[in-house]
Amino acid sequence: MKKNREIVVASGKGGTGKTTISSFLITFLWRKGLPVVGVDADVEAPDLVITLGDHREVSRETIIDSKVAVIDYNSCSNCRECYKACQFNAIEWVNKPIVIQELCEGCGVCSYVCPEKAIKMKLVETGDLIVYETKYAPIVTGELRIGRKHSGKLVDILKEKARKINNEGLIIIDAAAGTGCPVISSIVGADYLIIVVEPTPQSMKTAGKIADIGNFFNTAMGVIVNKYDLNPSFVKYVKKWADERKIEFLGQVPYDENVVRAYVNAKSLFEYAPNSPATKSLEEILNVWFEKLSEEGA
Amino acid sequence: MFGLRNYLRREHKLAKIICVGGGKGGTGKSSVAVNMSVLLVEKGFRVLLVDADVESPVDHLLLGITRKKVGEVRSFLPRIDPEKCIRCGACTNACPEHALIGLRGQVPTLLRELCEGCKLCYYVCPVKAIRDDHRVIGEIYEGSDGLIHLIQGEVLPGVKQHVNVTVATIRYGEGLFEKYDYVIIDTAPGTGANIWFPLIKSDLAIAVTEPTPLGANDLHRYLELVKKAQKRFIVVLNKANIPGGRKELVKKVVKRYEGDDIIEIPYDKEFLESYIKSKLIASLSLNSGVTKALRELIRKALTMLES
Numbered sequence: 001m002k003k004n005r006e007i008v009v010a011s012g013k014g015g016t017g018k019t020t021i022s023s024f025l026i027t028f029l030w031r032k033g034l035p036v037v038g039v040d041a042d043v044e045a046p047d048l049v050i051t052l053g054d055h056r057e058v059s060r061e062t063i064i065d066s067k068v069a070v071i072d073y074n075s076c077s078n079c080r081e082c083y084k085a086c087q088f089n090a091i092e093w094v095n096k097p098i099v100i101q102e103l104c105e106g107c108g109v110c111s112y113v114c115p116e117k118a119i120k121m122k123l124v125e126t127g128d129l130i131v132y133e134t135k136y137a138p139i140v141t142g143e144l145r146i147g148r149k150h151s152g153k154l155v156d157i158l159k160e161k162a163r164k165i166n167n168e169g170l171i172i173i174d175a176a177a178g179t180g181c182p183v184i185s186s187i188v189g190a191d192y193l194i195i196v197v198e199p200t201p202q203s204m205k206t207a208g209k210i211a212d213i214g215n216f217f218n219t220a221m222g223v224i225v226n227k228y229d230l231n232p233s234f235v236k237y238v239k240k241w242a243d244e245r246k247i248e249f250l251g252q253v254p255y256d257e258n259v260v261r262a263y264v265n266a267k268s269l270f271e272y273a274p275n276s277p278a279t280k281s282l283e284e285i286l287n288v289w290f291e292k293l294s295e296e297g298a
Numbered sequence: 299m300f301g302l303r304n305y306l307r308r309e310h311k312l313a314k315i316i317c318v319g320g321g322k323g324g325t326g327k328s329s330v331a332v333n334m335s336v337l338l339v340e341k342g343f344r345v346l347l348v349d350a351d352v353e354s355p356v357d358h359l360l361l362g363i364t365r366k367k368v369g370e371v372r373s374f375l376p377r378i379d380p381e382k383c384i385r386c387g388a389c390t391n392a393c394p395e396h397a398l399i400g401l402r403g404q405v406p407t408l409l410r411e412l413c414e415g416c417k418l419c420y421y422v423c424p425v426k427a428i429r430d431d432h433r434v435i436g437e438i439y440e441g442s443d444g445l446i447h448l449i450q451g452e453v454l455p456g457v458k459q460h461v462n463v464t465v466a467t468i469r470y471g472e473g474l475f476e477k478y479d480y481v482i483i484d485t486a487p488g489t490g491a492n493i494w495f496p497l498i499k500s501d502l503a504i505a506v507t508e509p510t511p512l513g514a515n516d517l518h519r520y521l522e523l524v525k526k527a528q529k530r531f532i533v534v535l536n537k538a539n540i541p542g543g544r545k546e547l548v549k550k551v552v553k554r555y556e557g558d559d560i561i562e563i564p565y566d567k568e569f570l571e572s573y574i575k576s577k578l579i580a581s582l583s584l585n586s587g588v589t590k591a592l593r594e595l596i597r598k599a600l601t602m603l604e605s
Contacts, residue, residue, distance in 0.1 A: 013354050014487035015324005019512070044488035045321050045516040087374055087417050089465045102494040103461065107394045107416035146522045149461060149491040177323035177487040178353035180453060180460030200574050202328075206354035212455035231574045260510055261542040 004163055005293075006171045008190040008219075012206025014177035016196045017226035018042075020259050020269065021282070022174035023051035025194075027270045028286045030136040035169030037162045038134075040141035041155045041186040042176040043127060048141060052134040053267045059131045063142070063157055066126040066150045067106030069099045075118035082110035082119060102147045126150050129161060136268070137172075138165055152181035159189075179209040187213055192293065193221045195247070199234035204241065211245055221247045224285060228252035251285035253278055313346070313478040314603045317500040321516030323487035325506045326536040326563070327351075329573050330592075331484035332360045334504075337596050339445045343479040348471045349450040350496050351486040352463045358441055360573070363448055365441035371451070371466040373415035373459055375433040380405045382427035389419035389428065414459060436463030438470050449474070464492040468499060489519040497523065502603055503531040504595070509543035514551050521555040531557060532598055534591075538562035561598065563591040 009022045022038065029036045040048035049055040071082075073096065083091045090103035091110060099110075101124075111119040127144040140162045142154045162171045175186040187193060193214045197203045207223070214221045223242050228235050235252055242249040256278035262269040273279055318331040328351070335347045349357040358365045376389070376398065387402045397413040400406035415435075420428045435457045439450040451467025453460045468483070475481055483496045497503060503524045507513040517533070524531045533552050538545065539562075552560055563569070564587040 013324065013356075014322065042488075044490045044493075045323075045519060047322075047512040047515055050511050050515065085417065085421065087415050088462060089469070100495075102491045103465065105394075105414060105416060107414065107418050108392075109416050109418045109421060112392075112418060112421050144490060146489055146519060147491060147494040147526060151488075151490055152458065178460065179455065180353050180492075181458040183353075184456065184458055201359055202354070202356035202573075205356060205359070209354075209455045216456050230570065257541050260540060263511055264542045264544050266511075 004167065004169065004171055006173060006190045007192045007194065008173040008175055008186050009194045009196060010175035010183055010186065010210050011177070011196040011203070012179050012210045013198070013203045016198045016203055017253070018177075018196050019047050019051055019174050021194065021196050021224060021226070022048060022172055024269055024282050025286060026052065026172050027136050027268045028283070028290075029170055029172070032290070035166050036137045037166040037169065037171050038137050038139040039158050039162045039171060039173040040139060041158060041173050041182060043142040043144040043151050043154050043158070043182065044176060046141045046143060048174045049132045049134060049139050051263045051268065052136060052139065053271065055132045055134045055139070057130060058133050061129050063126045063129050063154060064123055065153055065157070066124050066148065067108070067121045068101045068104040068124050069108075069110050069119050070122045071097055071099060072118045072120070075116045077116050079115060081113045081115060085109045085113045102149060105149065127154050129154075129157060131161070131165070140165065151176070152185040155182050155185040179206060179213065183210070184213055187217055187219060190217075190219050193219045194250070195221060195223045196226050197223060197238060198226055199228050199231035199238070204238070211247060222250040222289065223247050224250045225252040227255040229254045250289055251281060253281045253285070313475045313481045314502070315475070315481045315483065315500040316502045316504060316599060317483040317485055317496045318504045318506060319485040319493055319497070319520055320506040321487065321489055321520035322507060322513050325508045325513060327487070327506045328356055328360060328484055329569070330504065330506050330534055330536070330595075331482050332357055333592050334596060334599075335446045335482050337592060338480050341596070344477065345446050346471065346474060346478040346481045347446050347448045348468060348481060348483045349448065350464050350467050350483050350492075352436060352451040352453045352467060352492070353460050353486055355450045355452050357448060357484055358439070358450060361443050361446060361448060363441040363443050365439035365448065365450060367437055368440045369438040369470060370434045371436035371438065371463050372432050373435045373462060374417040374420070375410065375413060375415060375431040376408060376419050376428045377431035378405055378408070379427045379429070382425050384425055384427070386424065388422045388424060392418050392422045394418065411456070435459050436466065438467055447478075461492045461495070465495055468496055489516070489523050493520075494523060494527065497527045497529060500529060502599060503529045504534055504599070505531055506534045506536055507548055508537050509535060509540065509545045509548055511544060511547055514544070514547035517548060518551045521551065521557070525555060530602055532561060532595065532602070533557050534561045534563060534595060536563045537565040540565045558598075561591055561595045563588055
């Protein structure tokens with residue numbers, strides 16, 4: 001049996017409340033007395049610790065796991081083989097081949113095809129891996145070097161680190177916005193996927209893609225409608241959507257100013273406003289969800 | 299490397315390119331991009347809107363445009379001819395993603411999900427037993443509401459190469475840039491390569507954020523990227539007056555990057571409603587705080603682009 005349980009919170013669209021709900025889930029599990037580690041997998045815009053109140057950096061290491069092509073122009077014969085071979089548009093031709101480092105995948109095709117052996121692959125920094133201590137749980141997070149490509153790789157490394165810190169508890173993964181590589185890396189291997197949506201067609205469109213990814217990996221899924229009262233009549237549409245896709249409808253959470261107030265005051269939502277509307281409905285949703293999960297896990 | 303383009307743009311009046319980003323999700327990037335397009339059209343300019351948020355493209359919904367598929371983005375996918383394969387292991391050793399696996403003496407198996415399409419296996423195969431099995435990784439759409447022309451990229455579900463689709467979408471759009479006065483590129487949240495590419499193609503960056511520690515934190519990363527790309531920028535503070543907001547945090551970041559005055563868009567139920575119901579801001583009252591702020595943004599952007 002796998003020892004860890006991994007729960008991913010994702011949405012596709014940005015700003016739906018992934019981080020707020022991940023953060024609440026962490027404080028919820030802490031109150032249940034369960035060992036939990038958080039992973040902030042939004043390495044291009046990491047914010048999870050901010051929503052958990054006081055935090056302290058306990059370790060930071062540089063991850064060097066990316067490669068980029070470097071061309072030695074003294075040996076280059078301008079034959080264009082590298083330019084033709086690169087599948088990632090990472091070599092531009094301006095009288096000579098120029099590597100756009102940000103687009104370089106590090107695969108080494110250019111280096112291989114170069115007849116003059118003028119291209120070397122150089123190891124470069126992918127980003128930092130940081131572990132924070134918070135009141136509720138250790139949080140593993142990363143900061144991708146600005147403009148770099150390998151966010152998926154960094155997410156894999158963060159998850160590995162979290163499993164080492166906590167090898168028999170729950171790991172909560174706050175995924176990045178989008179549906180691309182880093183989000184797929186977040187979902188691979190997860191036991192449960194919580195999809196957070198807003199009551200808008202824009203949000204549902206990308207939630208559908210997240211559900212497709214979840215389906216692809218056979219992940220159990222549930223959906224929460226956040227800020228539902230901005231467009232209450234939309235909720236029945238989400239319910240139908242969830243029904244058709246065999247996704248559990250977990251519940252709805254109202255728009256609540258306390259969410260912003262809490263992190264502005266550097267406190268978790270639960271601590272800042274234990275009786276606010278958002279806290280109450282999240283508490284209710286997670287209680288039901290958690291009971292079910294425990295039954296299945298037993 | 300982009301100096302030539304800038305020269306051509308000045309001399310031959312190529313379209314001015316504005317990219318809209320900001321780091322954090324849900325701050326209002328798409329709303330700002332779409333409404334800037336509407337206001338520029340109102341001023342009589344020819345406007346092309348490029349929706350480069352290929353992971354969650356929604357601009358067609360906001361504009362009420364029925365889009366049409368005009369192209370596909372493909373990627374390399376190896377197919378091994380078992381007749382030709384000499385089972386040497388060269389491709390399995392070379393594959394950077396370990397998407398080709400197999401013991402020596404076996405025809406390698408492909409794990410499609412891991413393949414990034416780099417084509418290295420194709421080149422290293424000594425007997426040319428690998429050919430391109432093309433796979434579609436994304437789609438490109440076009441549409442118009444009669445005033446604004448839209449180009450939109452969309453990555454297919456479960457595909458990892460979203461950066462390739464972003465690049466292909468912008469490359470597709472570039473072929474049309476000359477027909478327009480202004481090109482607005484709506485970008486994804488984040489600060490990775492899929493934001494970098496549209497940014498280096500642009501003349502001006504609009505950074506949309508919100509008055510919270512999260513907004514400020516992500517803006518900081520975004521402006522670092524803008525600085526690296528050596529672009530000018532305008533910061534738009536959306537939902538500027540939300541209760542308990544921390545405007546000063548955003549101001550501090552802007553000051554650090556020596557930015558100009560911030561454009562503040564007030565939090566407005568009507569504006570939010572326009573997003574939820576997919577209606578344009580143009581349908582709002584002319585004197586609302588939101589419309590005023592957006593007009594001020596356009597004025598500022600045009601002044602910066604003309605100077």
